[in-house]
Amino acid sequence: MSLSLKDFKIFEKQIILKNIGITGQKRIFNSKVLIIGIGGLGCPLLTYLAASGVGTIGIVDPDRIEMSNLNRQTLFSQRDIGKFKVNQAKKNIYRINKNIKIFPYKIKLIKENIKAVFKGYEIICDGTDNYETRYLINDECKKTKKILISAAISKFYGHLYKFNFKKKGSCYRCFMPEMPDEDNNCQSDGIFSPVAGVLGTMQANEVLKTILNFKDNFSNQMMVFDSLKSNFRNIKLGLNPNCKNKCSK
Numbered sequence: 001m002s003l004s005l006k007d008f009k010i011f012e013k014q015i016i017l018k019n020i021g022i023t024g025q026k027r028i029f030n031s032k033v034l035i036i037g038i039g040g041l042g043c044p045l046l047t048y049l050a051a052s053g054v055g056t057i058g059i060v061d062p063d064r065i066e067m068s069n070l071n072r073q074t075l076f077s078q079r080d081i082g083k084f085k086v087n088q089a090k091k092n093i094y095r096i097n098k099n100i101k102i103f104p105y106k107i108k109l110i111k112e113n114i115k116a117v118f119k120g121y122e123i124i125c126d127g128t129d130n131y132e133t134r135y136l137i138n139d140e141c142k143k144t145k146k147i148l149i150s151a152a153i154s155k156f157y158g159h160l161y162k163f164n165f166k167k168k169g170s171c172y173r174c175f176m177p178e179m180p181d182e183d184n185n186c187q188s189d190g191i192f193s194p195v196a197g198v199l200g201t202m203q204a205n206e207v208l209k210t211i212l213n214f215k216d217n218f219s220n221q222m223m224v225f226d227s228l229k230s231n232f233r234n235i236k237l238g239l240n241p242n243c244k245n246k247c248s249k
């Protein structure tokens, strides 16, 4: 793919970075990323990936926009209430970048469809709000050796994980072997809206670094953001010998 003068102008500020250049920008154009959940995390994540020029983005979400989404789901407005998130997100993103392909999937990910949806995407981003889907995504990424960049938010806190299943290492089940009784999600717990923005943007940061093949020092780690203390902590995620996915074998 060649870079037009217009493309060069649009992406000039990242192309001039010495670690990116024209080669890096072409790599971004040619990348394929799947985002699961177009909510508080998915909105900033999709915005930054599209604005950076990620060429193909799949977006998965079965839900319609509700009034209570608007404090953090910044791609939507009051006029969008009742519309499907994936359709509206696609429409609004094309105002930022028309030259990319967005494939909306108006479905809930389940065991029966996950394989077909994941096909063709190398990097999978999880921004869902329930444990069942989180485990399903983790297991499929592990099985098909994909890169999983996952975030979770609740109240004033956020967690970010990256698992590169192309290499040996831990998975989500390694440190969360049993499904907790209750989902921690924005519906029941509440969410401080900038936390969604910070974590969705951090997901975009990890996705772009992965595409650009930057030296990876974040895989198999968890980053915890505390918005009250304004700090980030990184925690190494070790292999669990009892993990169902046999990560230590």
Ligand SMILES: [Zn+2]
Residues within 6 Å of the ligand: 170, 171, 172, 173, 174, 240, 243, 244, 245, 246, 247
């Ligand atoms: Zn594991």
